[in-house]
Amino acid sequence: MTTLMAGTPAYLTDFGRCVGALPPRAAVRTDAPTLELTGTWRFLLSPDPTRAPDGFWAPDFDDAHWAQLPVPSSWPMHGHGAPAYTNIRYPFPVDPPYLPAENPIGDHRVTFGVPAQWAGQRAVLRFDGVDSCGRVWLNGVELGVTQGSRLPVEFDATAALRPGEHNVLAVRVHQWSAGSYLEDQDMWWLPGIFRPVTLQLRPAGGIADVFVHAGFDHRTGTGTLRVQAPPGARLTAPELGLRDAPADSPHAIPGVRPWSAESPALYDLAVSTATETARLRVGFRTVAIVDGLLTVNGRRIQLRGVNRHEFHPDLGRVVPAEVVRAELELMKRHHVNAIRTSHYPPHPQVLELADELGFWLIDECDLETHGFSEVGWRGNPADDPRWRDACLDRMRRMVERDKNHPCVILWSLGNEAGTGANLAAMADWARSRDPGRPIHYEGDGDCRYVDVYSRMYASPEEVEAIGRGENPDQARRALPFILCEYAHAMGNGPGRLAEYERLFDTYPRCQGGFVWEWIDHGIRRRTADGREYFAYGGDFGESLHDGNFVIDGLVFPDRTPSPALAELAAVYAPVRLEFTGDGRLRVSNRYALRDLAGVRFDWQCAAEGEPVAHGVLAVPELAAGAATTVPLPPLPEPPAETWFTVTATTVADGPGLPAGSVLGLAQTQVRPAPPAPRPAGARVRREADGLLRLGPAVFEPRYGRLVRLGELEVAGPRLDVWRAPIDNDRLGPDPLERRWRALGLDRMTHRLRELAIDGDELVSVTRVAPAGGDLALLVTCRWSADADSLGLTATVVPLGEWSVPLPRAGMRLSVPGRLGEVEWFGGGPGEAYADSRAAVRIDRFAASVDELQTPYVYPQENGNRTAVRWARLRAPDGSGLRITGHPTVEFSARRWSSEQLDRARHTTDLVAGERVVVNLDVAQQGLGSAACGPGPAPGDVLAARPFTLSFSLRMEP
Structure with missing residues (x-):
C-alpha cells in the first residue's frame, strides 16, 4: 500500500522556532537610514493552505485582483475572516505541535523603492509583530520564518535587496502555527502583521547593540553609568558632563536626579561609533530585594497597577501612538503607577512612554499555555524539551529588546503556563544576562526560580494571612508578595478595592498588585439601523468562545472610563486625608520616593451642597511616606446639613498629571441634617368611584397600589428584590444568579393580604413570593400624608x-417619561455600591436620566446613587416629583425595567420606554469580584433579614 499525504510546511510544526532570524538586540533609535514599509499592501485571504496561491512571492506575480490592506493591521478587523475569542481553551485541537488543515493564510505583498546609495551595504528587515507566523520573501528570495507573535524578528536582507530598483516583499502569514500553542493569552485571536515593518541600513562599524546600565546609590546620590557597546564607542550626555567619553568605562556621576515612577527623571545619551549614533533616554535607578522587600532606590515601593492588553475596538491589535499616549496619561491621572504587560511585551512605544511618564513595569514574556490545563497539562511546552529553544528564544528577544528601559523593574517569564524546566531555564538565562532585575512568574507557586511571590485573586483574608507571615512555606515567607492579578474589573465592579489597599498599606511585604484589567476588548459594531454597540465572544459565529469574559476592563472599549476607574483613583490616591475627630486633619504622603512639594490643599464648607465658605490649608511639604496633622479652620454653622471637604491638587503640570489633578479628597460632616418631618394629618377618604384618597395621593383598593400623586400618574411603589445580574453575580464557581433564578427571585408575585385604615394611615399587607416554593417576603406599608406630601414606611x-442573599432590598415605582432630569443631594457624582464607594462625596448633583446610566457592554445593574437625602425628577417645564429619604435611600432611575435590562445582551437591546422606572432601596448585594475572584465581604452580603424603608413623595408644580 502506498500512503499519500499532503505536506505541511515543516516550519509550522517546528515547535515554535524562528528560521533565519538574526540574534536579538535592543530596540534603539539610530541615525542609520531606515525605510518604513508600513502603508497599503496587497492582500489575499485563503481559508486553508490548499487554496493559497503558489509562487505568490515571485516579483512578477500578478496581484492586481487582490484586496488592499493597511499594514500594520489585524486582518479580521478589515473584513477578512472573523475575530474569535477564547479565554483558556485553544480554538484548535490540542495536538502539539500540529494544527488542523483549516488554517487560514493571509498573503501580503508590497512594492517599494530603495535608494541607490544603499548598494554594497548591509541591510536588515525587521518585523515588530506578526501573528502568528510569517514566511518572508524579498524579491523572490526566502529570508526566513517569524515565530513569537509579539516579539521582533530581524532578517539579513542584503543579498536579496535591489538598491535603486523596485523591490517586492512578500509575506505568507499563517493564522495558526506551532507557536500558537505558546500564545493562549485570554484575548481575541487576531492574525496579521500588526506592528511596523522596517528596512534599516546597517553601516560597517555601527551600533549592532547597546546595553545601558544606569544605577543609583541612594545613600550618596551618585549615579553609575556603564554602557556595553561596540569596541571604541563613545558617550555624549552634556547634562551628565559626558562629552566623547569612552563607553566601556564605568562613570560615577554625583548628584544625578534618580528615575522613579513618581519622578521620572531622564537624561539624553548618545552612543557613537565612526559610522552610527544611537540615542537613548537614560534613567538612573537601582532595583533590589532587601530583607524580603522589593525596593527601588533604597525604598519599598507599592504597586498600584493594572494589567494592560494591547487592543483597539476598530483596529484590533493595532493601537495608534496617540491612543497609547492618551491611555497612559489617563492611567496617570487615575494614580496608576504600575503596568503588567499582560501577557506579552507591548509595542516599544509603550516602554518609551512608561519611561517618560513614570510607571513601574513588569515586562511579560510572550508565553502562555493555559489551554493545556484542559487536558491535565499533558504535553505542556513549559516542561517539554522540544519546546526549550522556543521558550528561551522568546525570553531572549524580550530582554534584549527592552533592556535599556528604566521603567522595567521585573522580568516575567509569562503567564499561566504551568511549571517546568523550560521556565527555570528562562529565569536562569535572564539572571545571567541582566542581574539587575528580579524575576516574576505567578505559576511558580513553590518560588523555586522566581524572586517574588505572586498570586492571582487571593482573597483579602488570604492576603492578610500572608502579610502576617502565616504562610507555611518558608521560601514564600522570605519574598515580597504581589497580586499580579486581583479585583477582576468585569462589568459592574470590582468591589473591595479599598479593602485590598488597606492591607497593602498595613503589611510591608504585601506590595500591591495589578487590577485585571485595563480595557474591555469589545469590537465596535453597528446594527442595521446604524446604532453602535460593542461585540464580544460569540458575536462572530465562533463555534468555541467564552462570551463576554473579554469585557473585563476599567475603561470601555473606546477608552471611556467606567465607574470602576474613578473608584480605583480614589483608592490609589497618593495623598491620604483623614479627619481625626478632634478638629484636625491627618495628611499622609503615600508616595515612596517624592515629597508633596507643589501640592495645594483647598477646603470648602457647603450646606446642602451650596458653598458657604472656602480657603486653603497650610500643610508642610511632607517627605515620602511621612504624615502630619493640621488644624481645621473655624467653620460656619448653617441650619442645613453641612459638609467640610478637603481636596489635594497639583499646582503645576507634571508628567501625565496636568495642574489641578486631584491627589486626594476627604469629607466630614459638620452638621447633620435636621430630621425631615414625616407627612401626617390627612385622613383617608373613599371616593365614589371606589378609589382611596389620602392627601394628594390616590390608591386603587384591589391591590392597594398608588396610582396618582396630584396630577402625576404613579405606578407603585411595590417591593422589588431583583436586579439585572452583574457579571460577578453570573459567573464564577458558584454563581449567585443561578441560585437566585432557581429560587424565582426574577419572577416574584404579589398578593394583597390586607388593606386597612389605621387612624390617619392607610395600611397594606402584601405577600411577595416566587412561584414554585413557599419562601416569601411579607411587606407592611404604612402610608400617611399631609396636604402636599405622601409618606411611606415599608x-x-x-x-x-x-439560603441565599437578596439581590436588592427596596421599592420600585414608575413615573411619566417626561420627568427626564434629575437633581439630588447625596452621594455622587457616579454610581456606588456597598463595596465600591470610595469615589463618592456628599454634594448636590444633576444629570439626565439617560446620563445616570452606565453603558456596560453587557447590560446589567448600574447607576445606583448612594446615601441620597432627596432627589427631584423634573420635566422640561420644571414640574416633577421630589423624593425625600428618611433619612436616606439608594436611588436609581432608568427608562427600562430591571427585567428588560436583564434580558438585554448588548446596549442596543435597551429601548427607552414611555416611563421612568425609579428604584428606592435600603441596600443591594455587594459587587465583589466573583467572576474571577472573591465575592463580597461578609458585611456587604445582603442577607434576607427584616428591613425598613421610609421616604416621602411630593408633586412639585
Missing part, C-alpha cells in the same frame, strides 16, 4: 428559611 419580613 417593613419587610422574610418568611421561611432563606
Whole structure:
C-alpha cells in the first residue's frame, strides 16, 4: 500500500522556532537610514493552505485582483475572516505541535523603492509583530520564518535587496502555527502583521547593540553609568558632563536626579561609533530585594497597577501612538503607577512612554499555555524539551529588546503556563544576562526560580494571612508578595478595592498588585439601523468562545472610563486625608520616593451642597511616606446639613498629571441634617368611584397600589428584590444568579393580604413570593400624608428559611417619561455600591436620566446613587416629583425595567420606554469580584433579614 499525504510546511510544526532570524538586540533609535514599509499592501485571504496561491512571492506575480490592506493591521478587523475569542481553551485541537488543515493564510505583498546609495551595504528587515507566523520573501528570495507573535524578528536582507530598483516583499502569514500553542493569552485571536515593518541600513562599524546600565546609590546620590557597546564607542550626555567619553568605562556621576515612577527623571545619551549614533533616554535607578522587600532606590515601593492588553475596538491589535499616549496619561491621572504587560511585551512605544511618564513595569514574556490545563497539562511546552529553544528564544528577544528601559523593574517569564524546566531555564538565562532585575512568574507557586511571590485573586483574608507571615512555606515567607492579578474589573465592579489597599498599606511585604484589567476588548459594531454597540465572544459565529469574559476592563472599549476607574483613583490616591475627630486633619504622603512639594490643599464648607465658605490649608511639604496633622479652620454653622471637604491638587503640570489633578479628597460632616418631618394629618377618604384618597395621593383598593400623586400618574411603589445580574453575580464557581433564578427571585408575585385604615394611615399587607416554593417576603406599608406630601414606611419580613442573599432590598415605582432630569443631594457624582464607594462625596448633583446610566457592554445593574437625602425628577417645564429619604435611600432611575435590562445582551437591546422606572432601596448585594475572584465581604452580603424603608413623595408644580 502506498500512503499519500499532503505536506505541511515543516516550519509550522517546528515547535515554535524562528528560521533565519538574526540574534536579538535592543530596540534603539539610530541615525542609520531606515525605510518604513508600513502603508497599503496587497492582500489575499485563503481559508486553508490548499487554496493559497503558489509562487505568490515571485516579483512578477500578478496581484492586481487582490484586496488592499493597511499594514500594520489585524486582518479580521478589515473584513477578512472573523475575530474569535477564547479565554483558556485553544480554538484548535490540542495536538502539539500540529494544527488542523483549516488554517487560514493571509498573503501580503508590497512594492517599494530603495535608494541607490544603499548598494554594497548591509541591510536588515525587521518585523515588530506578526501573528502568528510569517514566511518572508524579498524579491523572490526566502529570508526566513517569524515565530513569537509579539516579539521582533530581524532578517539579513542584503543579498536579496535591489538598491535603486523596485523591490517586492512578500509575506505568507499563517493564522495558526506551532507557536500558537505558546500564545493562549485570554484575548481575541487576531492574525496579521500588526506592528511596523522596517528596512534599516546597517553601516560597517555601527551600533549592532547597546546595553545601558544606569544605577543609583541612594545613600550618596551618585549615579553609575556603564554602557556595553561596540569596541571604541563613545558617550555624549552634556547634562551628565559626558562629552566623547569612552563607553566601556564605568562613570560615577554625583548628584544625578534618580528615575522613579513618581519622578521620572531622564537624561539624553548618545552612543557613537565612526559610522552610527544611537540615542537613548537614560534613567538612573537601582532595583533590589532587601530583607524580603522589593525596593527601588533604597525604598519599598507599592504597586498600584493594572494589567494592560494591547487592543483597539476598530483596529484590533493595532493601537495608534496617540491612543497609547492618551491611555497612559489617563492611567496617570487615575494614580496608576504600575503596568503588567499582560501577557506579552507591548509595542516599544509603550516602554518609551512608561519611561517618560513614570510607571513601574513588569515586562511579560510572550508565553502562555493555559489551554493545556484542559487536558491535565499533558504535553505542556513549559516542561517539554522540544519546546526549550522556543521558550528561551522568546525570553531572549524580550530582554534584549527592552533592556535599556528604566521603567522595567521585573522580568516575567509569562503567564499561566504551568511549571517546568523550560521556565527555570528562562529565569536562569535572564539572571545571567541582566542581574539587575528580579524575576516574576505567578505559576511558580513553590518560588523555586522566581524572586517574588505572586498570586492571582487571593482573597483579602488570604492576603492578610500572608502579610502576617502565616504562610507555611518558608521560601514564600522570605519574598515580597504581589497580586499580579486581583479585583477582576468585569462589568459592574470590582468591589473591595479599598479593602485590598488597606492591607497593602498595613503589611510591608504585601506590595500591591495589578487590577485585571485595563480595557474591555469589545469590537465596535453597528446594527442595521446604524446604532453602535460593542461585540464580544460569540458575536462572530465562533463555534468555541467564552462570551463576554473579554469585557473585563476599567475603561470601555473606546477608552471611556467606567465607574470602576474613578473608584480605583480614589483608592490609589497618593495623598491620604483623614479627619481625626478632634478638629484636625491627618495628611499622609503615600508616595515612596517624592515629597508633596507643589501640592495645594483647598477646603470648602457647603450646606446642602451650596458653598458657604472656602480657603486653603497650610500643610508642610511632607517627605515620602511621612504624615502630619493640621488644624481645621473655624467653620460656619448653617441650619442645613453641612459638609467640610478637603481636596489635594497639583499646582503645576507634571508628567501625565496636568495642574489641578486631584491627589486626594476627604469629607466630614459638620452638621447633620435636621430630621425631615414625616407627612401626617390627612385622613383617608373613599371616593365614589371606589378609589382611596389620602392627601394628594390616590390608591386603587384591589391591590392597594398608588396610582396618582396630584396630577402625576404613579405606578407603585411595590417591593422589588431583583436586579439585572452583574457579571460577578453570573459567573464564577458558584454563581449567585443561578441560585437566585432557581429560587424565582426574577419572577416574584404579589398578593394583597390586607388593606386597612389605621387612624390617619392607610395600611397594606402584601405577600411577595416566587412561584414554585413557599419562601416569601411579607411587606407592611404604612402610608400617611399631609396636604402636599405622601409618606411611606415599608417593613419587610422574610418568611421561611432563606439560603441565599437578596439581590436588592427596596421599592420600585414608575413615573411619566417626561420627568427626564434629575437633581439630588447625596452621594455622587457616579454610581456606588456597598463595596465600591470610595469615589463618592456628599454634594448636590444633576444629570439626565439617560446620563445616570452606565453603558456596560453587557447590560446589567448600574447607576445606583448612594446615601441620597432627596432627589427631584423634573420635566422640561420644571414640574416633577421630589423624593425625600428618611433619612436616606439608594436611588436609581432608568427608562427600562430591571427585567428588560436583564434580558438585554448588548446596549442596543435597551429601548427607552414611555416611563421612568425609579428604584428606592435600603441596600443591594455587594459587587465583589466573583467572576474571577472573591465575592463580597461578609458585611456587604445582603442577607434576607427584616428591613425598613421610609421616604416621602411630593408633586412639585
